[in-house]
Amino acid sequence: MPKRISNPNAQVALKDFIGRENNYIHFEYEDEMKQYEMMKNGDPGAADESHKMMAENTSTLADDPVTNMKYLMICNATLMTRFAIEGGLNSETAYNTSDLYIYNMNKCTTVQEVLDLHYEMVTFFTEQMQKLKKQNVYSRQVILCMDYIDHHLHESIRLDDLAAFVKLNNNYFSTLFKKETGYTVSEYILSRKLEVAENMLRFSDYSCAEISSFLAFNSQSYFTQCFKEKNSCTPAAFRKAHFNKHIKGRHKKLPV
Incomplete structure (x- = not known):
């Protein structure tokens, strides 16, 4: 076990004293929060503001x-x-973005490399928020169901389950979802599953049968049919055209 800090109150007070003596004072809370609010609002200046705060x-x-x-x-x-x-970005997308940049941060060997990667991270988050601002504003129930769908793409998702999840009548929920998204519930679920399938075909070497099974399609032939209707080509043809040849080794963790 790590050694406990001896008298933390005294040590915090000492750091406070030393910081003031050397003019090493933390940023004011409002100043520090500015960068996050700018990013949340999709402000293009967020990366510059955050970079300045990091460097100083x-x-x-x-x-x-x-x-x-x-x-x-x-x-x-x-x-x-x-x-x-909080600004409306899909939680799984937000967490995966954070994981991606922290993972790559471990490869940095200089302060400047960390600062450059940090700038890229804030820019990416900001661009995602800009995209959200251009989209329709969804009700809380629809956003919750979108998140639910994203977390259960490997299952067979029923309208009944989603309506019960947000405590709404089936017909009312179905009408609300269509009105706000432009998709029926089943169309949206299929669209999300096919988006994931496209990424799996690009960035993994799982077979079409494995992808079909993972995404809970009734059969591989049905998966192929749906995929072809959306992309005008079979999954195998899509992989041949788009597979990232720099990916080495089999990806053991299936993306969601």
Whole structure:
């Protein structure tokens, strides 16, 4: 077990004193939150604002400067993720974005590399929020069901289950979903499953049969039929045209 911090109150007070003596004062809360609100609102200046805050941050979280900057980026990624979700970004997309950039952060060997990757991360989050602003504003029930669908794409999803999930009458929920999204519930579920299938064909070497089974299609032939109607080609042809040849080795974790 790690050694407990001796008298944390005294040590916090000492850090406060040393910081003030050396003019190493943390940012005001409102100033720090500005970057997250800018990102949440899709403001193009969010990345520059966040980069400035990172570069000027005087917090000491580790003795090694690179490690210190990595810890600061993790803190920022956590808050960016929360604010993005509050702004309406799909929670799984937000968490996966954070995971992706933190994973790649571990490969950075200099402070500048961490800062550059952090800038890219904030830019990506901001672009996602800009896209959301261009889309229709959905009701809470529809957003909840969209998230539910994204988390259960490997299952057979029924209208009854979704309506019960948001405590609405089947007919009312079905009408509401169609009105707000432009899709029937079944059309939306199929669209999301096919989007995931496209990514699996691009970035993994799972067979068409495995993908069909994972996404709970009734049969591989039905999966092929639906895929062809959307993309004007079979899954096999799509893979041949779009497979990322830089992917090495089988992906054991199926994407959702």
